Amino acid sequence: MSQTNQQWQQRRETAVTAGVGNSLQVYVAKALNAEIWDVEGKHYIDFASGIAVVNTGHNHPKVIQAVAAQLECFTHPCFQVTPYGSYIELAERLNERVPISDPTQTLLMTTGAEAVENAIKIARIATGRSGIIAFRGGFHGRTLLGMALTGKVQPYKKGYGPFPGGIFHAPYPCGYLGISESQSLAALQGIFAADVSPDDVAAIIIEPVQGEGGFYAAPASFLQQLRAICSEHGIVLIADEIQSGFCRTGKTFAIEHSGVEPDIVTMAKSLAGGFPLSAVVGRKSLMARAQAGGLGGTYAGSPVSIAAALAVVQLIDDEQLNQRAEQQGEWLMVALRQMAEEFDAIGEVRGVGAMVAIELVEAGDASKPDKAITQALVQEAGRQGLILLSCGVRGNVIRFLIPLTASKEIVMEGLKRLSSSLRVVQNTRPAK
Template structure:
């Protein structure tokens, strides 16, 4: 029997109604698995500020989870999208290609810190980029095994979440996962390189021989895992290990890319060339675009038709990405990331001198975070991190938590933030941390 279409009310502009009304409608219309932090709804935004549908103003130190390095609706990004909108919105690049896709690949190839000839392919999400990077690695090496790290986040799709090294909330209830994925401790401030080396040696002895490992994938700075920069010595060792056994090194720069760490890509800090990189998030100013970039001979391994996607390399997002690259250069955003990161680190260290509940403080450029701990034991204090987040939110400053134990507050402000707005946010942070 055919379903009867029920009449619906005409679309309502998001600016009408109250937050409470829309919150109730959200709960009735969308599943609980899509967790939402705020009980308010955005109406409009500009650079590092946004206003909800009731007119309240917030300073955005979340940036759409590291997507808005160039801020909300940057005029140049907005203009690029508007201009493309007048030409065409879709053709499917694999059916009818467009020059802007190719020219963006040329620009990304020129700045990616990968040795030798480089090629790029575009997709829609970070998880999609990660999964395609693994496909490419397997096609090139004719191997199947993949090594990832504890605390990693590589996405929510089934293979990407299998690579992810954090059970709650990403993996719980969704198994079994793809086989031949192995995890080792991540060599950062919370695990030594020796632990990682022993764990991978154990994998090679007990689980999979190195000649069957296609790739080792890692984030130069773990995102969801707690903003944990990998140790320099670990990157050098991983490169040598990969070279020894014919394994491909994949650097997941979905969150670290596009000036967040004070360089265009975090791997530039380490002086080591990966074989493949993934990127997304701030690549296209809030539009859906991701990329896999790698050595040409590696990228050419899949057969024609093995890569792509109906929306992969969407023309509007490609136009936005061209504008983002222009803004990054013109406004010197890598340099600004370092400047703002230093200012934030100074405030955090000053706060820790007066508050024993603030634990480790770390950052690379403007990818900065701090731990909250029980002062008597040093154990992670997720409840305190959440209270800090809520206290800041009440004063109009939006922060995010992260970390395997949920006790980390991270800072992801747009790199284009005005100095006066940044200092206003620092004042709120000082008050909250006191």
């Protein structure tokens, strides 16, 4: 007899560290496209995609077929020992896709944090500098360097320091939070004046649309000015596209909306449709500066994950994923704006393509984030068969990361469950 969710949870509490959090105490038995069934047979609509990992949906047939074929050949010879052609083929495909006009080269790794760390390593060895500038609210991983770059203390950084030095944070421009482009740029100049000279800065790393930070999108004009600053001072501009990449925003990479060319792009999550793989793609003039042996890892560029990634890259065109993202985003924005008229807890609806979010506040007041109702909504939605993710620097944002392959019928049913869940939590919210 199969275990219940509660039984698995009891075993989990004994066997697994509490440091790994769980949004819901629901244990998955099966998943297909945008639907999940738990060990008790309950059906869920997935608005999380494993945190933006399965943009192509759970168990896409072409991804599974590619992986199965690879498993018949080999699983791990290690690219650094006996290389294999699929690594090179995927590198070629990614080099073609990134919005960088100069010749590019690719490094394959396993996780997003590894991609970020290696991008920093490449920037440092290529420039001979050490300083790094990141942004408040940014998320770049849970390794020590990743946490140092991340611009959010709770729950990622508290108690884990000290962190690597030479890292400085500027405010991320966000009109809803009262941070203008000019204020962010002025703060950046303040860092140059008070903390580190621009000619000692190796890189500036930015998410074109912040993921964990709350789905705030950097204005195109801001990214253009950032590009100009980097070009003026010889600073490497790194676009962290780990959450925003692979068609989530209606472009293969979110920075394409601005017309800005980064020097390096980091990617992971949806790169391999559910299999662990990440990549650093950058100008050849930078990537070639790394010495042999300075980059890599035992599991870096797993041939099984590469097979999945090659299928995903092909699906971008075959299934018109960018167009699907735009269409899905339209469905979401229309429905969520209608909900905002009914529920005063929704302070803002925002999005780029299918990277959409709602910010939950008290009685429509942007200055009063409502973290409690956000947490309650995630739990109530789970009870009603909808998987949601919260995020945000204030912990009051619901982000929508639906598989781009989801049907309109499934998306609309999920939104119906969302509305029902919102009604429950808003009506049961304690009076202030």
